[in-house]
Amino acid sequence: MTTRTIEFREALREAMSEEMREDLRVFLIGEEVAQYNGAYKVSRGMLDEFGPKRVIDTPISESGFAGMSIGAAMMGLRPIVEFMSWSFSLVAADPILNNAPKMLYMSGGQFGCPIVFRGNDGAGGQLGSTHSWCVESMFANVPGLKMAIPFTPYDAKGLLKTAIRDDDPVFFLESERLLSIEGEVPEESYTVPFGQALIRRPGTDCTIVSFGRPLYFCLEAAKTLAQEGIECEVIDGRTIKPLDIDTIVASVRKTNYCVVVDQSWSFASVGSEIASQVHQHCFDDLDNHVMRVHNDDVPAPYAYNLEQEMLPNARKICEAVRAVTYNA
């Protein structure tokens, strides 16, 4: 298999472009996606290829264009809705939470909603509280939606293609901080299925579960910890809904310790959900309770040092792993 090295943002673009070539029902809509080439240059060049009727600039009107795209999806189109940032999706909470994930159910199976909402999630670089939302924990609480968080360009492309082909609404959470990282993708077309976690680093002493950008912190921590003789198994969950709990459970049964790293806030979070499920499935295999590393329970600050401290950074992960394995 020959491979190429591309940026994360190119991977996202390739996924969208390939699917748009394959399926006329697919279109891209959002703020600055067309003429401006995307606020983060994810959609660069797509207007030229697909024209203004399939790569559609919208006014700053998230509730409106999210709702409109849901209406289009009810009729069978397959919109890709770009939120410049998931932070801005909050003004579209009603359509994306009350309409998209429930349409199929409310209509007794008559009208589905094959739509992808995608954009940057999580802290960027010193964006302050309003622009640093991590929506996964809030939104994963809603039945009827799926949620993917890619970590590498390979997954960004493969998971996004799966998302676009999926018949259900998919919340696709990218990270501004990852858009420029590079990685290998195959020449051939491929997809990455939902609900299949990946072991990013094998280990025997402690399981670390995470999604998206914090996996970098996890891998960094795992490296440090390896020097101390603690071999961590780092699991990339890839999709929060569906969650591949089996892979996590198999790992914890082996290591007897688990740390969950989640870039959202701790209370009623993805992290607490995974911890709960691990306790449920691995109760007799645990040598300590599951520990969690989250954003600190404060609004995201602006100052660089404060923001770094707030994040679930490598230092905190190391501390958690040492504590959970009784090596503190």
Added chain:
Amino acid sequence: MSIEITMPRLSDTMETGTIIKWEIAEGDVVSAGDVIADVETDKATMELQVFDDGTVARILVPEGQTTDVGTIIAILAEDDEDSTKVGTESGGASSAPESQTKATSSDTTSAPPASELEAPVPTREAPAPRSNGKMKVSPVARHLADEHSVDLRHVEGTGPGGRIIKRDILKAIDAGAETQAAVPPSSITPIEPVSVATPVKSRTAAMPLVPASMGSMLQEQIIPVSNIRQIIAKRLIESKTTVPHYQVTCAFDMDPLLEMRQQLNEQLVAQQVKLSVNDFLVKCCAVAMYEHPFFNASWEGEQIRIHGEINIGIAISLPPEKGGGLVVGVIRHADQKSLRAISSETRYLAEKARGKGLSLEEMSGSTFTISNLGMFGVEHFTAIINPPNSAILAVGAAIQKPVVKQGELVVGREMSATLSSDHRVIDGAMAAQYLASLRQYIENPASLLV
């Protein structure tokens, strides 16, 4: 102050009582009103309730034993006491049961004398972990302790608040194993039964009684049949009993193929591709179908179906920790795929089969199957047809042998393969012809590349 529990008078005529069952164990926390034992009186079996709160420090009368009413049968430690020490003071309550208990010959769990109890206590660096009288043990530590018969009361907890954690149990197991190993084998037999029956008091006794060296002895086990094994059983019985199998074996000169494989692999090393002999065989078997479509067919009772696509199944054995067994991964359109594609797909299927498991789609739709035991050094074997296929090829190892080439005796590499065929679809001569075609490809492998 400790609380003595005595055999109660549970009926107007009761003089003695028998403990039928203890509902408590030493170390348990009890509250007033809890049922702690079933006691058989002269009239009935009654529940014995406790009137105080506390931690069970000692159980002095074993199940099955009869004692007089008023005899101390157990001792509770109150909150402020160390339950491990209660009942160990000389002259205290401990003397009472000694004198009042009617020991029986089978009394293996009765309380040992105080002196015996005392012995291990000072050797502990810290008291066994207790919190509010309850031992703190992590779930996996408890599990491990059970598995290795480690007595938790004698393990020092190093976790927070004295919690016994996995590492503590592993240490105890290690220590036990060392002690065990230090005991000469001859000294194992003379262990007094009484010592064995009071295992709680010595470190060695906390270990499994079977010496490590005897661990390899076969033991009778009952293994529930997994779904996959049931399916294997059902399908193979069906195949072996309903399909008229016969076998034809042929040997192939593997030198040309192995040479070419080596060359290709050298070129492909940079791309991390390594073609296996099996990859070549998949391709050979697939392309040979063009001339022999009946090998790519199914018996359907009233008709024979010749398939329109060539999908080669590969038998993949599953590791024992996955429960063993085997599955067939399918390389679709193997005739149209490059060796490299076959190779990477095979590797993917094998890894997935041994990991997460194959999807139904990845296991279904084969039209012919190859089973290869060459990697185990097997020279020759026969395989059972994988229905609804009409044939299966069982492949052995390429083995160095003296062979005659161009009139000279030289060392060559030869591989033997046995074709099992369904006689309803394929006659003997056809099998021979298929193998001849296979030989053409195997011995002239360059043809596979065009």
Added chain:
Amino acid sequence: MTTSSKPDITPQSASLKAKGPSTDLLKQWLRDMLLIREFEVRTMQAYQNKKIGGFCHVYIGQEAVAVGCTAALEPNDPVVTAYRDHGHALARGMDPKYGMAEMFGRIGGCAKGKGGSMHFFDKEHHMYGGHGIVGAQTPLGAGLAFATKYEDEIINGGVSNRVTLSFLGDGALNQGSFHEAQNLAGVLDLPVIFVCENNGYSMGTAISRGTTMGHDITSKAAGYGFDSAVIEGMDVIEVYEGMKAVVDKCRETSRPAFVDMRTYRFKGHSMSDPRKYRTKEEEQQYAQDDPIDKLANELMNNRGLSRDEYDVMAKEVKKQIREATKWAEASPIPDIEELYRDVYVEKFGPYSGTSLPAMLED
């Protein structure tokens, strides 16, 4: 139809044009309105008998709007509305038995008992719901129009020829989503008509108390550059003729439009509404303006409908609704498995895929 603004909602005198739609068509509309009325009466009865749970909003008084608007549409034009949706579904052609079964929480319901009164959907008749959040259906309406246009132009390579009706109440005028929907419809040239069923009250708040420029709501559409119309919603012929012109123009130009549809809700906002916010006199005045009576009078006075004929029609409608109610009562409650169906199209977790409602299976 008038294109000028009206100062306030006032009942119209019962004057109907002699020309216009054929007598047969008018009889059909009369029957349609009677059907909605009877359906709603039996709905209220069933609600009081505890056969219907939750919130329930009846359409009595506004029948001419749904029937007249539907008459101005092609059968494949999408329609979407808010929670007072029974009339639209029935006008669109849904069999009343599926609606009644839905409210009874039965498997035979139009959404298999999962939507209830506020969420009537009917794919076959291009009825896209029934939506419970005030104003939330308006961006969906824009999206339906977007999709018809996209399908026609991008997928089928033609020109846009379908029109979407997105109904809203006057209470939705002040929701942000409605304004965002209007702006998008304007900027993207969407063939959607926002029909504001202006019954004068958002729940218990009179329009003058809650809506600036409430006396002339078309001024809001003017801000978005839309064509707009004020239509007398208590007269089905006016509704039809007014809407026909708006729909035809929208179809031709693919430009959005706005309609101030003047109507009146005879009953309360919901079943638990004591209607203390309006006077008995006002209600009695509007009762004189009943759209059903108005059309019946027109047919009897000018189109030769006999009293007997009318009675037969009314009787038939009663019978149909009685049978629909009976059918709904006989429809089984949903299997518990249904709880886990339709959450996702594809099997995921404990959820299984879709199974269509009975009304689409036939």
